[in-house]
Amino acid sequence: MNVVTALKFYITKMTEESGPGMKVLLMDKQTTSIVSLAYSQSEILLKEVYLFERIDATVRSDGLKHLKCIVFIRPTKENVALLCNELRYPKYGVYYIYFSNIIAKADIKLLAESDEQEVVREVHEFYADYLAVSPHLFALGISACSQGLTWNPTHLHRTVQGITSVLLSLKKYPYIRYQHSSEMAKRLAEKIREVLGKESNSFNFRQESNPILLILDRRDDPITPLLNQWTYQAMVHELLTINNNRVDLSNVKGISKELKEVVLSGEHDEFYANNLYLNFGEIGQTIKELMEEFQRKAKKHQKVESIADMKNFVETYPMFKKMSGTVSKHVTVVGELSSLVGQYDLLKVSELEQELSCQSEHSAQLQKIKRLLNNPRIRDIDATRLVMLYALHYVKHTNNDITGLLDMLKKRGVPEKYTKLIHNVLEYSGVHTRQSNLFDREAVAKITKKLFKGLSGVDNIYTQHTPLLVETLEDLIKEKLSTQVFPYLGNMIMSRRPHDIIVFMIGGTTYEESLAVHNLNKQNPGTKIILGGTTIHNFESFAEEVQHATTGTAPRYRTRNN
Known part of the structure; x- marks a missing residue:
């Protein structure tokens, strides 16, 4: 697949x-x-x-x-x-x-x-009715799929068409499972089943495995799209925005004409394909090595002394030119990322985001948020996302200070379009709407795993968070996914372990979840997982998704130069 x-x-x-x-x-x-x-x-x-x-x-x-x-x-x-x-x-x-x-x-x-x-x-x-972003990731380019917490009919129709196209192009006739707590997931599942029945001749494939289409709702995990990211691909999307594999760098000071828009595609850029999942520290080292290799080759090309040298230069020039373009592009992108990280104190922001999503220390975290809200270098969107994470985590806490933090945002001069998001995200995905407790996932069965992770040492304090999707897919692969929580459509139950899984996230997926699926595919060689979503989110697009879902109107957000 x-x-x-x-x-x-x-x-x-x-x-x-x-x-x-x-x-x-x-x-x-x-x-x-x-x-x-x-x-x-x-x-x-x-x-x-x-x-x-x-x-x-x-x-x-x-x-x-x-x-x-x-x-x-x-x-x-x-x-x-x-x-x-x-x-x-x-x-x-x-x-x-x-x-x-x-x-x-x-x-x-x-x-x-x-x-x-x-x-x-x-x-x-x-x-071919979908955007194939990478071998295991597709999207439909729908930026805000719901209206008043239910499907926008146009977007529902487009989503049914997109998923149908994926199934036909991969030649899969799947069992359908969906998130029981989501009316949108159930409705999408039923619409897809209608198409499978109506177009049964088109789906007449010989199948060696029994594929599963698993339909999930973004509202069950609003945490993942709120976090700053630290792997190369996800970080570029969060800070610069990737739009159909293109990145607009025209705002970068002193940028050359050729680099005002760059293409980041694993299909056409070997360096990007090999390094898109590296963390920020590793990518810096890899860029340094790429530069050194390029400089060695450039010195070689300076020595054109004989006919043989000239012939060699002409033969290798296209490759040399391509490498020159690759170096320029990635040095520029990584340089801009590095500049933004320092300029906006993103290391401090991200560390606290990870604490809010993975730990429960209310008073200490509240004080840290207040300190960062008083820091003039912190962007408005980062101040907003910290309060959103706090509100999602502690809305039921007896001593929560959501009102006090909102007042701090207003005193700071944060625009109303951001401050409204605090209430919007609670309406979109508060405790009452989620079927999973995102902040207390170490139930008895998970405690050992959590402790073991702690003893082994977290590789990086900025990547402690694991998307809920990982837990769901691990349970599905092990045949432990609850049929009450994720029922089969039409009372059809698969009797053996799934080998082909197409998981679709209503309300958009993220590059963090794409990385998680990439790792699950590596860890489970007998299983192939494809991830899709209505769109691929960074904070900007997720804010629009939440706003649109809860009020029906979607303002345009800007993640840079607030």
């Missing part, structure tokens, strides 16, 4: 089925993102695709009848209408049409009626 491989297979097939010759790729906004995650522009050019167009663009190239057109769009009503119009007045010679998901027969009929000039050669369903 590998979502990147699944999508690349479809995109490769699309570009090759039309045969040799110059091609244009006609996409919509979503499929443009899907393709750009899987393939670099240079890789697509090798497939003889020389022009990229958007079907919804107001201005398009004039008729280019010598080009073959590969259409790759989502099967929405808007896209079908735009494509019908395209076929009535074709700009290109012939059309090969690929829908990213199941298309209604009525829509196929509309297209056939519009193809008066008979330019369409083929129409296919290629199930």
